[in-house]
Amino acid sequence: MTSAPASPLKGGVKYVRRPAWLLPLLWIVGIAIVVILPFVGVGAQAERQIVLTVIMVLLVSGLNLTFGWSGELNMGIPAMYAAGAFTAGWVAIHLVNDVLVSALVGAAAALIVGVITGVPGLRLGGWVLSIVSFFIVLLIPFILQVIPEEVLGGTIGLIGIPLPQIFGIPLTPDGYYVVVILIAALWFAVYRNIVKSRVGDALVTMQHGEALAPSLGISRYRLKLLAYAVGAIPAGIAGALYASLDLFLGLETFGITLAVNVLAASIVSGRRSIYAILIGAAFVQFITARSSDFGQFGQLAFGLLLIAGGILFGGGIVGVGRALLNRVAPNRTRRVVSVVPAEAIAAAPAYEFPALEGKRLEVDDVRRVFGGAVALDGASFVAEPGRITALIGPNGSGKTTMLNVINGFYKPTAGAVRLGGETISTLSSTRVARQGVARTFQTPFIPADLRMVEVVATANIMAEKVSLLSTILRLPRYWRVRRRELSAAYAILRLLGLEEFADQPAQSLALGTRRMTELARALASRPSLILLDEVASGLDTNEVVELAKVLRVVSQAGATVVLVEHNFALVRSLADHVVVLADGKVLTSGRTEEIEKHPDVLKRFLGEMSGLSGTSMTEPSRGRENKEEVR
Amino acid sequence: MITSMWSGLSIGAIYAVIAIGYNITLTTAGVLNFAFANIVMIGAFVSVTGGVLGLPVWLSFIVAAIVGALVAVAEERVAIRFMPRGEHAELITTIGASVVLTAATALIWGSTALRVPIFDQRPVELLGGNIMPNGLILIGCALIFGVGLHFFNTRTKFGLASLAHAADREAAMMRGVNVRWLSIIAFAASGAFAGLMGPIVGLTTTATPFIAITLAIKGFIALYVGGVGSQAGALIGGFGIGLLESLANLWLGTGYGDFTVFFIFLLVLLVRPQGIVGTRVRRFV
Numbered sequence: 001m002t003s004a005p006a007s008p009l010k011g012g013v014k015y016v017r018r019p020a021w022l023l024p025l026l027w028i029v030g031i032a033i034v035v036i037l038p039f040v041g042v043g044a045q046a047e048r049q050i051v052l053t054v055i056m057v058l059l060v061s062g063l064n065l066t067f068g069w070s071g072e073l074n075m076g077i078p079a080m081y082a083a084g085a086f087t088a089g090w091v092a093i094h095l096v097n098d099v100l101v102s103a104l105v106g107a108a109a110a111l112i113v114g115v116i117t118g119v120p121g122l123r124l125g126g127w128v129l130s131i132v133s134f135f136i137v138l139l140i141p142f143i144l145q146v147i148p149e150e151v152l153g154g155t156i157g158l159i160g161i162p163l164p165q166i167f168g169i170p171l172t173p174d175g176y177y178v179v180v181i182l183i184a185a186l187w188f189a190v191y192r193n194i195v196k197s198r199v200g201d202a203l204v205t206m207q208h209g210e211a212l213a214p215s216l217g218i219s220r221y222r223l224k225l226l227a228y229a230v231g232a233i234p235a236g237i238a239g240a241l242y243a244s245l246d247l248f249l250g251l252e253t254f255g256i257t258l259a260v261n262v263l264a265a266s267i268v269s270g271r272r273s274i275y276a277i278l279i280g281a282a283f284v285q286f287i288t289a290r291s292s293d294f295g296q297f298g299q300l301a302f303g304l305l306l307i308a309g310g311i312l313f314g315g316g317i318v319g320v321g322r323a324l325l326n327r328v329a330p331n332r333t334r335r336v337v338s339v340v341p342a343e344a345i346a347a348a349p350a351y352e353f354p355a356l357e358g359k360r361l362e363v364d365d366v367r368r369v370f371g372g373a374v375a376l377d378g379a380s381f382v383a384e385p386g387r388i389t390a391l392i393g394p395n396g397s398g399k400t401t402m403l404n405v406i407n408g409f410y411k412p413t414a415g416a417v418r419l420g421g422e423t424i425s426t427l428s429s430t431r432v433a434r435q436g437v438a439r440t441f442q443t444p445f446i447p448a449d450l451r452m453v454e455v456v457a458t459a460n461i462m463a464e465k466v467s468l469l470s471t472i473l474r475l476p477r478y479w480r481v482r483r484r485e486l487s488a489a490y491a492i493l494r495l496l497g498l499e500e501f502a503d504q505p506a507q508s509l510a511l512g513t514r515r516m517t518e519l520a521r522a523l524a525s526r527p528s529l530i531l532l533d534e535v536a537s538g539l540d541t542n543e544v545v546e547l548a549k550v551l552r553v554v555s556q557a558g559a560t561v562v563l564v565e566h567n568f569a570l571v572r573s574l575a576d577h578v579v580v581l582a583d584g585k586v587l588t589s590g591r592t593e594e595i596e597k598h599p600d601v602l603k604r605f606l607g608e609m610s611g612l613s614g615t616s617m618t619e620p621s622r623g624r625e626n627k628e629e630v631r
Numbered sequence: 632m633i634t635s636m637w638s639g640l641s642i643g644a645i646y647a648v649i650a651i652g653y654n655i656t657l658t659t660a661g662v663l664n665f666a667f668a669n670i671v672m673i674g675a676f677v678s679v680t681g682g683v684l685g686l687p688v689w690l691s692f693i694v695a696a697i698v699g700a701l702v703a704v705a706e707e708r709v710a711i712r713f714m715p716r717g718e719h720a721e722l723i724t725t726i727g728a729s730v731v732l733t734a735a736t737a738l739i740w741g742s743t744a745l746r747v748p749i750f751d752q753r754p755v756e757l758l759g760g761n762i763m764p765n766g767l768i769l770i771g772c773a774l775i776f777g778v779g780l781h782f783f784n785t786r787t788k789f790g791l792a793s794l795a796h797a798a799d800r801e802a803a804m805m806r807g808v809n810v811r812w813l814s815i816i817a818f819a820a821s822g823a824f825a826g827l828m829g830p831i832v833g834l835t836t837t838a839t840p841f842i843a844i845t846l847a848i849k850g851f852i853a854l855y856v857g858g859v860g861s862q863a864g865a866l867i868g869g870f871g872i873g874l875l876e877s878l879a880n881l882w883l884g885t886g887y888g889d890f891t892v893f894f895i896f897l898l899v900l901l902v903r904p905q906g907i908v909g910t911r912v913r914r915f916v
Binding site for chain 2 (some may be wrong): 136145297304
C-alpha cells in the first residue's frame with residue numbers, strides 16, 4: 001500500500017514486548033513500599049494523609065470510569081461515597097465490625113445509588129446525567145433528616161463507629177493503614193484490568209459518536225450503565241474506609257466541594273488515566289489538606305483547573321508531559337508495547353479468507369419520510385449472496401438513507417427489509433448488527449486511542465462474549481479469546497496489506513488507510529451482509545485496485561456485498577449487479593453491462609452530471625452532505 | 632394551601648428565570664451555561680453593595696445588569712470560546728465557571744447570606760392566601776420575559792435565524808453569519824438578564840453564594856421538564872416544579888419537596904424524555 005501514516009511525529013518507533021510478569025511484579029513492589037512506610041518512621045499525620053489520598057484515588061478511579069471511559073460526567077460521587085460510608089458505619093455499629101464486611105456493604109450501597117441515578121440519567125446522558133447525579137448530592141442532608149436520628153444521627157452526623165477490626169482482631173492505626181492500602185491496591189488492579197481490556201476498547205468505541213457502537217452490535221446504554229455502576233463500587237469502598245478512619249461522619253464531607261475536588265483530580269490525572277490517578281489524587285489532597293490556609297482560594301483554583309482542563313488537556317498531566325517531551329525531543333525513538341500476538345506474526349502469510357454465510361437481502365417497497373421530505377419512495381431491490389450489488393444515483397437520491405434503513409438506524413415508514421427471509425426492519429440497529437450485518441461509513445469512524453489491530457478486533461466484541469469476572473481476573477478464557485481476535489484482526493490487515501500499521505494509533509493514519517481499517521473491521525465480524533458507504537472515496541488509484549481485489553475475495557467467500565459508490569469506473573469493474581436510485585425510487589436495476597447502456601441512466605447521470613472523463617458521478621460539494629448524514 | 636401555592640409560584644418563577652436564561656444561550660450559541668445562576672447571585676450582591684453605597688435602586692439595577700453582562704462575556708471568552716467541539720466539554724468548563732464564580736463571590740462578599748435592600752415588604756392577601764409582593768414581581772417578570780422571548784424566538788426573523796444557527800453552527804458560518812459575535816451577544820444578553828433579575832431574586836432568596844448551585848440544578852430540571860429550547864416550556868417547567876415542591880412540603884412534610892421534584896424528574900426522564908412541550912429529536916446518523 002502506498003499511503004503513509006499521517007503521524008506528525010518524527011523519530012522512530014520501536015515495538016517491544018513486555019513480559020507478562022513485569023506489571024504484577026511492579027504492582028507488588030509498589031504496594032510493599034507504601035505498606036512499610038509507617039514502619040520506617042513515617043508519622044501518624046503523614047499516614048493519615050496517605051490514607052486520605054488513597055481514598056481520593058478510589059473516588060477518582062470511580063469517576064474516570066464514567067467521565068473518561070464512557071464520556072459522561074458523574075457529579076454524584078459524593079452521594080455514592082456517603083452511601084458507602086453511612087451504611088458501613090451503621091453496620092459496624094449494629095451488626096458486624098469487620099473492615100472487609102464494611103467494604104463489601106459500602107460497595108453494595110453505592111452500587112444501589114449508582115443504579116437508581118444511572119438508569120434514568122444515562123438514557124439521555126450529557127447534562128441530564130450530571131444534573132441527576134448532582135441533585136442526589138444536594139439531597140443528602142434531606143435524606144439524613146428523614147431517616148430517624150437514632151439510626152444515622154440525622155443532620156449532626158453519625159457518631160460512635162467502633163475502632164476497626166478484621167476477623168475479630170482489633171486494628172492499630174498502623175494495621176488499619178496496611179489494610180486500607182491492600183484493599184485499595186486490590187481495587188486498583190481491578191480498575192486497571194477492566195479498562196485495559198476488550199471492555200475498555202468497547203467503551204472507547206462507544207464514545208465515538210452514536211452510530212459506531214450500534215453498528216457493531218454494541219448497546220451504548222448498557223455499556224454506559226455498566227461503567228457507571230461499576231464506578232460506584234470504589235466510591236462505596238472509599239466511604240467504608242473513611243468511616244473507620246475518623247469514626248465520625250459529618251455532613252460537610254459529602255458535599256459539592258468533594259465532587260469538584262474529585263473532578264479536578266481526574267482532570268489533572270487525565271480522564272482515562274490509570275497510574276496518573278495517583279498524581280492527581282495526591283495533588284488535590286495536598287491542596288485540600290491546607291484548605292484552612294487557602295479558604296475559598298482552593299475552590300477558585302480548582303474551578304479554573306476545570307475550565308482549563310475542559311479546554312486544553314484531555315490527557316491530563318501525562319498528556320501534557322508527553323506533548324512537552326515531543327517538543328523538546330521530537331526525534332527520539334519511542335518504545336511502544338506491541339499488542340499483536342506473536343503467533344499471529346509468525347503465522348503463514350498466505351491468509352485464506354474464511355467462508356462466509358451470505359444471506360439474501362430483500363428490500364421490499366421501502367418508504368421513508370422525514371417530516372415532509374420523502375427520502376425513499378417505495379424502493380425495492382434484491383442483493384444476492386456471493387455477489388456485489390452497487391447502489392448508484394445522484395445526490396439526494398436516497399442511497400445513504402437506504403443503507404441506514406437496512407442496518408436499522410432508521411425504521412422504514414412503510415415496507416420491509418428482509419435478510420435471509422427474516423424481517424430485520426423491525427429490529428434495532430444493535431440487533432441488526434448481531435444478525436450479521438456489517439457496515440462502513442462515509443466518514444470513517446475510528447475511535448481515538450486504539451491501535452489499528454484493536455479497532456479491527458472490536459468487531460468481535462459481541463460475537464464472543466467474555467464475562468466481566470474473567471476479564472478482571474484475566475482467566476484463561478479471556479486470554480484465549482483476546483489472542484484469537486487480535487490474531488484474526490492481524491490476518492485481515494495482512495490480507496489488505498496493512499499489517500505494518502497494526503500497532504499504530506488508527507486515528508493518526510491517512511484517510512485511505514482509515515477507510516481500509518473500517519473495511520477490515522467490517523470483515524472481522526464475519527458478516528453475512530456487508531454495507532459499504534463510498535468506501536473508495538479518498539483512496540488513490542493503487543488503493544482502489546487493492547480494494548477491488550479484496551471485495552472480490554469477500555464476495556467469493558460467500559458474503560452479500562452492497563456498496564454505495566460514486567466512482568463509476570469502480571462500479572463498472574467490480575459490481576455484478578447495479579441498482580439505480582433516483583428521487584427515492586429504483587429507476588432501474590440489472591447487470592452492470594445492461595445498466596451502462598441504459599438510455600435513462602446515460603441521460604440522467606453519465607451524460608449531464610458526470611465529470612470530464614465520463615466515469616465519475618461525483619459532484620464537488622459532497623463533503624457537506626457527508627457530515628450531516630452521518631454523525 | 633393558597634399561600635403554599637403562591638409561594639410555590641414565587642419560587643417557581645425563580646426556576647423559570649434560570650431556565651429562560653439557559654435557553655437564551657442554548658438557542659443562540661448552542662451552549663447551556665451552568666454558571667447562569669451564579670451571575671444572578673452576582674446581580675443580587677451588586678445591589679447589596681449599591682445599597683451600602685447609597686445608590687438609587689434604579690441605578691443598582693442598571694449596574695447589576697452591566698456587571699452581569701460583563702461577567703457572562705468574560706465567561707464566554709475564557710470558558711466557551713476555545714472549547715473543543717463535542718466531548719461534552721461545556722459541562723466541565725461551565726461547571727468550572729460556576730465553581731470559580733461561587734468562590735469569587737464568597738471571597739468578595741463573604742459567605743454569610745446578606746439581605747437585598749431594594750424595598751421592605753410585608754405579605755399581602757390575594758385570592759385567599761398570603762404572598763410577598765416580591766413574589767408577584769417575580770411571577771410577573773418570569774411571565775413577561777418568558778412569553779416575550781417565546782414570541783421573539785418563534786415570530787421574529789432574528790429569533791428564527793438564531794435558532795437555526797444554534798442547530799447547525801457550520802451551516803451558519805457558511806452563510807456568513809458571524810458565529811463568534813452571535814455567541815458573545817447571546818452571553819451578554821443572558822448576563823444582563825441575569826444581573827437584572829439578581830436583585831429581585833435576591834430579595835426572596837437573600838444574597839448568598841452557595842444557593843446558586845441549587846438554583847442552577849432546579850432551573851435545569853424546569854428547563855428539562857418543560858422541554859429544552861422552549862421558553863414557554865421554561866415557564867411551564869419552572870412554575871410546575873415550584874408548585875410541586877411547595878405543595879409536597881405542605882402535604883408530606885418539610886424537606887419532601889426536593890424528594891418529590893427529584894422523583895418527578897426521574898419519572899419524566901423514563902416516561903417522556905423529550906419534556907412536556909418538547910418534540911422528540913433524533914440525534915442519530
